[in-house]
Amino acid sequence: MKIAIDAMGGDNAPKEIVLGVMKAAAQYKDVEFLLFGDEVKINEYLADKTRITIVHTDEKIESDDEPVRAVKRKKRASMVLAAQAVKDGEADACISAGNTGALMATGLFVVGRIKGIDRPALAPTLPTVTGKGFVMLDLGANSDAKPEHLLQFGLMGSVYAENVRKIEKPRVALLNIGTEEAKGNDLTKRAFELMKNQKAYHFVGNVEARDLMMDVADVIVTDGFTGNMVLKSIEGTAGAFFSLMKMSLLNGFKNKIAASFLKKDLMELKAKMDYSEYGGACLFGVQAPVIKAHGSSNANGIFTTIRQARDMVEKQVVETIKSEVASGHLRAEAEEANQGGTNNE
Known part of the structure; x- marks a missing residue:
């Protein structure tokens, strides 16, 4: 199982995001993680790279960006790339603590809506x-x-x-x-x-x-x-x-x-x-698990959201x-x- 993570989204990124991923990686040996974001900043907090891959990008969606416009213009943003990895079959789920509206737009436009869900x-x-x-x-x-x-x-x-x-x-x-x-x-x-x-x-x-x-x-x-x-x-x-x-x-x-x-x-x-x-907020109705972690999530909040994503993939919710x-x-x-x-x- 692979989970794509927007490492630059949220108030405490990338530190708490990375620490949460490391905690999850230590507990869930059946999960690999793709971290999207600034490689230098991510590496500051990444003590163990076991089953963790960094996909570098300098671009990210800010909290005050207009959601749809940002998703369409910032093709290399960490959030968009994480969703694209799911779309391309490189990951089974994606998580972000970033801009809520942008993640919903990303889920809809990049991951895609389930046929029959309006x-x-x-x-x-x-x-x-x-x-x-x-x-x-x-x-x-x-x-x-x-x-x-x-x-x-x-x-x-x-x-x-x-x-x-x-x-x-x-x-x-x-x-x-x-x-x-x-x-x-x-x-x-x-x-x-x-x-x-x-x-x-x-x-x-x-x-x-x-x-x-x-x-x-x-x-x-x-x-x-x-x-x-x-x-x-x-x-x-x-x-x-x-x-x-x-x-x-x-x-x-x-x-x-x-x-x-x-x-x-x-x-x-x-x-x-x-x-x-309890974890993050799920975006139901799209082709794969897309989960919005709380914007102020600490490492434990990210960990519980990863656990939630893992359960959704394992139980084949979508x-x-x-x-x-x-x-x-x-x-x-x-x-x-x-x-x-x-x-x-």
Whole structure:
């Protein structure tokens, strides 16, 4: 197995990227790594080159680059070359902690979309109070969506949850403003009908945003605009909560003593709330595993993302999605449900 890594993407590149790769190389003897980036800078942190190959390039996509334009103009960028290696069959998956929009464009234009999947979806695994976590998609690959897209998102998320997260019969839910079937706008009402009538995965109905972290489902489906706002809200709320707690615990002598006893428990709680511990965000709907690591990933964050990519390749997640889509079950059921809705009207 070979995994292509954009060594220059992210806030802590290339140091943390390289250190994460070295940690993964030491543990996973069945994986080879292709590192794309500045060879001199990469070598500063590369103590062991066992099963690691560097592909030198001076070009990289910056965080403030316009995604599509950068991908088209910077053909020798480390991110683009990593994706091209997957396209050419030189690697089985690619990872980058760089510009999210550029990676999505790279996945779509370079790696290519799966036939039968109308839109790709960006899907991280987010924390729950139980520590189990849930997959949520789409979180920003598409601002708009059609009911058929949400139907497909459910399939892709279910395949991933079952094969990589090892959840038997994953519960797939639709994010909505209420749990009742008749709730929501036109998109969610029509998507509900499609998801309710399919047999490819286990649909459990609507869920509300306030219950997302209470382990109500293993896969949550929504459009990219809503999903991205939910993600940012969770990040902001978690950050504000820990800031307020820190201020409270450090305010006064008694509180500081209490904080010293609670430090270990609080650190464990913070780790449980850190979704980067689950790996990166998968770009589902493209021809091979493409994973976006968190922009501020440290070595451990890169390591968990590599583990995630390895699992996706080993469990043939993309091939399973292709097979399910090729079966035609989803499209046939979508067309049947739409015809039924038209007749009812």
